[in-house]
Amino acid sequence: MDWLALEFMQRALLAAVITGVTAPAIGTYIVQRRLSLLGDGLGHLAVAGVGLAMLTNTAPLPLAIAVCVVGAVAIELLRESGRAQGDVGLAIIFYGGLSGGLLLAALAGQGAGALAGYLFGSLLTVGTADLWAIAVLGAVVLLVTIGLMPQLFAVSADEPFARSIGLPTRWLNILVVALAAVTVTVSMRTVGLLLVSALMVVPVSTATQLTTGFRIGLFASMGIGTVAAVSGAVGSYYLNTAPGALIVVIAIGMFAASWPFARLLQGRPDRPVEVGSPDDEPLPEQPAEDHPHVHGPDCGHPAVEHAGHVDYVHDGHRHVPHGDHYDEH
Structure with a gap:
């Protein structure tokens, strides 16, 4: 346990806890909207912000957040207006963001190697200023995702119904994608831009198998994400491996372990009972x-x-x- 006395490990653990809590918190709403790959697209878009920061010789986090949020909101507005399907918008983010970031880094004389720490994470090099930024932005994400839980759930689960009861669905949808963009960019120093989507989705899927009810599932996914993040940070110290990759592998391992346990705990049959799907004909009411x-x-x-x-x-x-x-x- 001597590693607890090391300042860089203390900062790494705190950053891992914040990321492990916030990523599944916003990821729960993303999964509810069936946009599990949104985190991947936003991660690619954030690369463009990092490349722009290299070209302008400025701090990467503010520019990455600005570029990512603007792109996420633009895609959401296009989706809402019907001018671009969700998968088309994500494809634009994927390819445009990544290629733009690589081009900007090359123009800055840095090259793709300089982006590696942001693409795959560099948890053990998190500084004091980085930790403060992660903590403040993480607190904002948690306050909104928990404080506006009923409204965000309503618009994520059934947007027409949310609109019919007077909720501002457009602004709530924009809020969800903007928070996802902030979470992705904040997590680039912990698990990396290419892996953060896994931490937004896998703990949520694990919690869904083990719990019933949205609120319980939300908090369970936050706990699972925290365990995976802390375990990965500590394990990387002993195994001398990349923390981001180990965090994701642990999260996937927890998901795999939860599957048989969920069947045993809930007494589900091997073939789940069909209770309806979006393609079913509406039943009499x-x-x-x-x-x-x-x-x-x-x-x-x-x-x-x-x-x-x-x-x-x-x-x-x-x-x-x-x-x-x-x-x-």
Whole structure:
């Protein structure tokens, strides 16, 4: 345990904890929107910000955040207007950001080697100023993702329903992608721009297998991400390996280990029972009788996307919010 006395390990552990908590926090909403590859696209776009910082000889983090947030918001607005499909927008981010970053780094006389620390992470070289920036931005991400949990869940799970109850869906969607962009750029010193998406998605998938309910799953994914990040940071010290890669491998290992344990814990059959899919024909609806319970992200009932909206499995039936009451399938 002598490594605890080393200042660079103390900073690395703190940065790992912050990243392990924040990446799954925003990743939960990204996964709910079925945009699991968004983190990869934003990571590639952040490379352009780093390359621009090299060309202008400025600090890479502020420019990377600015470029990443602007690009993420632009893609979201294009998606909303129907001028670009989600996968097309992500492809533009992937190729444009990465190639632009490499070109800018070359023009700055740096080359691709100078980008390696940002692409794959450099956790053990995190300085005091880096740690403060990671802590402040991480706190902002956590405050918003937890404080606005009901609203962000509603717009991520069922945007038409969220719009029908008066939520500002456009601004909430922009907020989600902007927070994802901030999380990606903050994590470039810990797990790297090319690997951060795994820390945003894999702990969320692991928590989904082990828990029921959005709120519980959110906090469980944050705990799983923290364990993976801290384990990877400590393990890299002893194994003399890249921390970012080890963090991701540990996260994937936890996901693999959770699969049989989840079946045993929840008593699921080998073939899960089909409770509906987005492609199913809508079933007949009738108002649910005597329904004092209010369904939502933390109600404890499984949420199932079905025919363009979200049903909640309750007492063997599926309830869907409809105006001031629930329809029952």
